[in-house]
Amino acid sequence: MPEASLNIAVIGAGPGGYAAAFLAADLGMQVTLIDPEANPGGVCLYRGCIPSKALLHVAKLIAESQQAKNWGIEFPPPKIDLARLRTWKESVVKKLTGGLGQLSKQRHVEYIQGRAAFTNSTTLRITKADSTEAVLTFDRIILATGSRPAIIPALKLASPRMMDSSGALALEDIPGSLLVVGGGYIGLELGSVYAALGTRVTVVEMLPGLLPGADRDLVLPLHKRLEKMFEAILLNTTVASLKEDGAGIRATFEGGAVQEKEKTFDRVLVSVGRKPNSEIPGLETTQVHVGPRGFIEVNKQLQTADPSIYAIGDVVGEPMLAHKASHEGRIAVEAIAGHKVAFEPNAIPAVVFTDPEVAWCGLTETQAEKENREIKVAKFPWAASGRAITLDRPEGMTKLIFDPQSERVLGVGIVGIGAGELIAEGVLAIEMAALASDIAMTIHPHPTLSETFMESAEVFFGTSTHVFRPKRG
Amino acid sequence: MESVIEFKLPVLGENIEQGDLVRLMIAPGATVSEGQTVMELETDKAVIEVPSSVSGTIKEILVKEGDKIKVGQVVFTADSNGASAAAVAQPPHQVEPSPKRAAAPPAKRPSGEQAAAAAKLQPSSLVQPPSQPLSQSAAPPARAAAAGEFRLQEPRLAFQAAIRAEGKTEEQALPPDQPRPRPAAFSMPAQLGKVAGTEHREAVPAAPHTRRLARELGVDIYEVKGAGPGGRIREDDVKAHAKALLTAVVSAAQTPPRAGHFVEPKLPDFAKWGKIERVSMRGVRRKTAEHLAESWNTIPHVTQHDRADITELEQLRARFAPKAEQAGGKMTVTAIALKVCAAALKVFPQFNASIDMEKTEIVYKQYIHIGVAADTDRGLLVPVIRDVDKKNIVELAVELSQLSQKARDKKITLADMEGGSFTITNLGGIGGTAFTPIVNHPEVAILGLSRSRIEPEWIGGKFEPRLILPLSLSYDHRLIDGADAARFLRWVAEAFEQPFLLSVQG
Numbered sequence: 001m002p003e004a005s006l007n008i009a010v011i012g013a014g015p016g017g018y019a020a021a022f023l024a025a026d027l028g029m030q031v032t033l034i035d036p037e038a039n040p041g042g043v044c045l046y047r048g049c050i051p052s053k054a055l056l057h058v059a060k061l062i063a064e065s066q067q068a069k070n071w072g073i074e075f076p077p078p079k080i081d082l083a084r085l086r087t088w089k090e091s092v093v094k095k096l097t098g099g100l101g102q103l104s105k106q107r108h109v110e111y112i113q114g115r116a117a118f119t120n121s122t123t124l125r126i127t128k129a130d131s132t133e134a135v136l137t138f139d140r141i142i143l144a145t146g147s148r149p150a151i152i153p154a155l156k157l158a159s160p161r162m163m164d165s166s167g168a169l170a171l172e173d174i175p176g177s178l179l180v181v182g183g184g185y186i187g188l189e190l191g192s193v194y195a196a197l198g199t200r201v202t203v204v205e206m207l208p209g210l211l212p213g214a215d216r217d218l219v220l221p222l223h224k225r226l227e228k229m230f231e232a233i234l235l236n237t238t239v240a241s242l243k244e245d246g247a248g249i250r251a252t253f254e255g256g257a258v259q260e261k262e263k264t265f266d267r268v269l270v271s272v273g274r275k276p277n278s279e280i281p282g283l284e285t286t287q288v289h290v291g292p293r294g295f296i297e298v299n300k301q302l303q304t305a306d307p308s309i310y311a312i313g314d315v316v317g318e319p320m321l322a323h324k325a326s327h328e329g330r331i332a333v334e335a336i337a338g339h340k341v342a343f344e345p346n347a348i349p350a351v352v353f354t355d356p357e358v359a360w361c362g363l364t365e366t367q368a369e370k371e372n373r374e375i376k377v378a379k380f381p382w383a384a385s386g387r388a389i390t391l392d393r394p395e396g397m398t399k400l401i402f403d404p405q406s407e408r409v410l411g412v413g414i415v416g417i418g419a420g421e422l423i424a425e426g427v428l429a430i431e432m433a434a435l436a437s438d439i440a441m442t443i444h445p446h447p448t449l450s451e452t453f454m455e456s457a458e459v460f461f462g463t464s465t466h467v468f469r470p471k472r473g
Numbered sequence: 474m475e476s477v478i479e480f481k482l483p484v485l486g487e488n489i490e491q492g493d494l495v496r497l498m499i500a501p502g503a504t505v506s507e508g509q510t511v512m513e514l515e516t517d518k519a520v521i522e523v524p525s526s527v528s529g530t531i532k533e534i535l536v537k538e539g540d541k542i543k544v545g546q547v548v549f550t551a552d553s554n555g556a557s558a559a560a561v562a563q564p565p566h567q568v569e570p571s572p573k574r575a576a577a578p579p580a581k582r583p584s585g586e587q588a589a590a591a592a593k594l595q596p597s598s599l600v601q602p603p604s605q606p607l608s609q610s611a612a613p614p615a616r617a618a619a620a621g622e623f624r625l626q627e628p629r630l631a632f633q634a635a636i637r638a639e640g641k642t643e644e645q646a647l648p649p650d651q652p653r654p655r656p657a658a659f660s661m662p663a664q665l666g667k668v669a670g671t672e673h674r675e676a677v678p679a680a681p682h683t684r685r686l687a688r689e690l691g692v693d694i695y696e697v698k699g700a701g702p703g704g705r706i707r708e709d710d711v712k713a714h715a716k717a718l719l720t721a722v723v724s725a726a727q728t729p730p731r732a733g734h735f736v737e738p739k740l741p742d743f744a745k746w747g748k749i750e751r752v753s754m755r756g757v758r759r760k761t762a763e764h765l766a767e768s769w770n771t772i773p774h775v776t777q778h779d780r781a782d783i784t785e786l787e788q789l790r791a792r793f794a795p796k797a798e799q800a801g802g803k804m805t806v807t808a809i810a811l812k813v814c815a816a817a818l819k820v821f822p823q824f825n826a827s828i829d830m831e832k833t834e835i836v837y838k839q840y841i842h843i844g845v846a847a848d849t850d851r852g853l854l855v856p857v858i859r860d861v862d863k864k865n866i867v868e869l870a871v872e873l874s875q876l877s878q879k880a881r882d883k884k885i886t887l888a889d890m891e892g893g894s895f896t897i898t899n900l901g902g903i904g905g906t907a908f909t910p911i912v913n914h915p916e917v918a919i920l921g922l923s924r925s926r927i928e929p930e931w932i933g934g935k936f937e938p939r940l941i942l943p944l945s946l947s948y949d950h951r952l953i954d955g956a957d958a959a960r961f962l963r964w965v966a967e968a969f970e971q972p973f974l975l976s977v978q979g
Contacts, residue, residue: 339689340688340689340691341685341688342688344684345681346676346677346681347676362676363676403703406678406703406704407703408678408703408704408705410676430676431680431681432680433676433677433678433679433680433701433703433705433706435702435703435705437702438702
């Protein structure tokens with residue numbers, strides 16, 4: 001059987017699932033894509049990356065309109081039409097998911113709105129949205145079932161005031177006060193949206209810093225700005241209990257240097273991480289292995305312990321990022337097509353879309369320290385960037401991490417507006433094994449923030465044009 | 474999807490590429506379950522039971538007894554039990570409740586052009602590193618799921634066959650505290666669980682395109698030396714590495730035609746002169762032919778003859794025979810010869826050696842393992858007795874009896890016949906006064922024993938009837954000089970005559 005005529009199913013149509021399905025179709029396979037939504041997109045498009053970015057764009061506009069006062073332009077406080085904002089956000093989602101639906105049709109991908117259950121390693125019982133059932137057999141099945149917001153049992157409270165990320169994105173109202181449990185990227189992004197809309201936001205983080213895992217020097221400028229935007233950032237603090245009282249939800253805090261041990265909020269957003277959706281009905285009829293943390297175990301070809309089943313994206317492990325899932329999806333399909341491929345990236349970028357944005361890829365300083373690994377770090381402060389000054393946002397910083405012997409770039413970290421866009425160059429540099437000299441000798445356009453990448457490499461040699469920091473020793 | 478599965482001959486052990494099917498234990502229509510022995514295969518020198526890796530009802534058997542079967546060859550096809558219920562033997566994409574699907578089948582897209590493009594994308598497997606473990610290789614495309622299942626089982630089958638060849642069961646081979654390989658033994662590389670993509674070895678200084686090229690060529694990118702700045706690995710570095718690997722493989726394949734494999738002169742048409750029958754040269758016979766031709770073509774042979782007076786020894790042998798019998802062995806001349814030769818090999822270490830012409834080195838063995846040629850109905854087999862110098866004659870007699878029995882019962886395993894450093898062959902049981910045995914390459918000497926008989930010996934001015942054992946020592950003249958051979962054989966003869974010598978010098 002030539003692989004062109006392979007018959008494959010993809011369960012879950014998020015960025016991992018649809019990328020896999022589309023590539024499989026492009027390679028000539030017969031593809032069935034199964035998802036509960038009307039169109040492909042998954043959490044990312046329906047209740048994640050995309051709607052949150054639409055709202056963050058609005059938040060940034062509001063912030064800039066206020067900042068404009070410093071430049072001699074004053075706007076009255078914004079009038080917020082929540083219904084229209086919602087409609088716009090939903091139109092963005094619709095446009096993108098509809099587009100994906102179109103792309104599925106053009107590729108002759110059989111899109112089934114429904115839920116799938118295994119009856120054996122190659123057979124699925126699919127309950128469609130219209131309640132009809134279908135039993136289909138496939139040569140290969142790709143699991144791309146994603147993840148869902150994690151729940152802390154102690155904080156489980158049946159109240160309409162409680163939200164997870166999906167609830168927060170639904171944007172039912174603009175609460176007067178909001179407690180965000182968890183200082184990770186989801187909590188900070190959504191907290192920023194509500195803060196910009198006028199909500200008094202309190203963030204509680206169990207660990208001593210926001211965005212655990214990111215280098216502290218990258219988080220600092222964001223922390224400073226959020227301190228002004230948010231009502232409070234409570235570190236080293238946990239929420240002991242949540243109780244509904246007449247006026248809202250009463251939260252009790254523990255630990256940290258919290259003065260008020262109790263406080264009432266109009267709404268609570270719990271964003272303490274995500275859990276893999278590995279509880280797929282009938283999975284026990286296959287040989288698929290689920291690890292202790294609920295991730296499906298796969299090899300570098302994304303093949304599970306069941307040779308006919310592959311798994312990609314959030315359900316196979318961290319980082320739970322759409323772009324990692326898409327790449328894995330393509331690798332899985334290429335592996336199925338018989339190509340010799342493996343999921344072995346040198347760098348996976350992470351971006352926090354707050355204002356300023358924080359982005360990093362490859363080796364972090366924190367990780368190098370943990371591994372006791374010798375590195376050289378070169379930082380370029382945006383205060384020396386012409387472009388950052390024109391934008392009145394000089395708090396940013398670009399940082400390159402080098403191997404001291406080969407002078408190869410191993411990691412990149414950026415904080416500042418547009419860091420999410422800038423990081424891509426860092427990923428490319430790492431994947432191409434660029435040396436400090438390669439980056440320093442590549443002409444970057446002036447005046448742009450991208451120059452900070454080039455100048456960081458110049459800092460490495462102690463010869464940055466805009467930073468006087470001669471090499472020591 | 475059809476639920477027909479194929480059972481292919483799995484890898485049975487190192488260097489075993491094929492075997493002769495001596496016994497088939499299945500028939501069409503019968504059910505077979507995983508782990509069930511389906512046939513006996515005679516490989517070079519051992520008979521191996523081959524277990525099935527699939528379960529189901531046998532549909533068609535594609536081999537017959539007497540066939541030579543190669544690793545990977547399909548042995549039989551079967552209807553898998555598991556899939557039969559679920560798939561209900563329906564064609565793919567059959568939707569039960571919804572007729573819509575059947576009405577509008579997905580358009581057939583792969584045009585000729587696309588198919589060609591897809592074919593072009595196929596990786597050309599130039600060099601497959603031999604070390605690549607089976608379970609990690611990317612899934613071969615387009616195999617029925619059940620066949621994929623089989624692939625997963627392959628390493629385990631190889632393991633089973635290998636330990637079987639050593640005469641062990643899985644339980645014996647694995648220490649008790651080690652987990653048994655589960656049926657679906659899946660070699661899971663370090664899981665992606667933590668942070669996908671960072672669990673593996675550290676980032677390699679090569680662009681994604683270069684890394685993929687390496688993978689396609691079967692080159693481990695981590696073994697490639699990058700000639701670019703900062704050790705960056707370029708496409709050319711990968712190609713050069715692959716080329717070097719290929720050259721190594723090719724030159725290994727082209728090393729001077731191995732002795733024993735040189736082209737035989739063409740045979741005449743025997744049928745011209747009368748009726749003939751051609752019989753396939755199977756298992757032991759074929760291996761013997763190859764091996765002895767190789768020995769003969771490699772080793773410049775010389776045979777030295779001598780005689781040992783074993784009159785006294787025979788009396789001792791008769792006296793101690795019951796002791797050996799009690800222990801379950803037979804005090805034969807061969808058993809005694811083992812002890813004598815072990816002692817002689819210690820005195821003359823160049824007889825317990827091998828020649829490495831490639832490295833122009835002599836390999837002296839610090840152990841004494843002696844093979845004893847056994848005549849069986851399957852042909853010549855040479856079980857090896859280990860550490861002969863550390864065992865007494867009774868122990869040797871017992872072990873020899875057991876091994877010979879094992880050889881005759883076809884229970885002997887490959888491991889029982891490996892690692893010899895010297896060989897003894899005794900034709901005395903049949904007769905003869907002398908012969909010229911062929912050295913068992915890569916050993917360098919072999920001692921032949923013929924029938925001992927009473928002969929008149931001139932002792933003390935008169936003829937006396939003495940029991941004389943004829944000895945024939947063939948040796949590799951590249952390593953052993955004639956004088957040394959004469960000395961060695963004399964030493965052996967004297968040890969037979971005066972067993973006390975064993976205690977003094979041996």
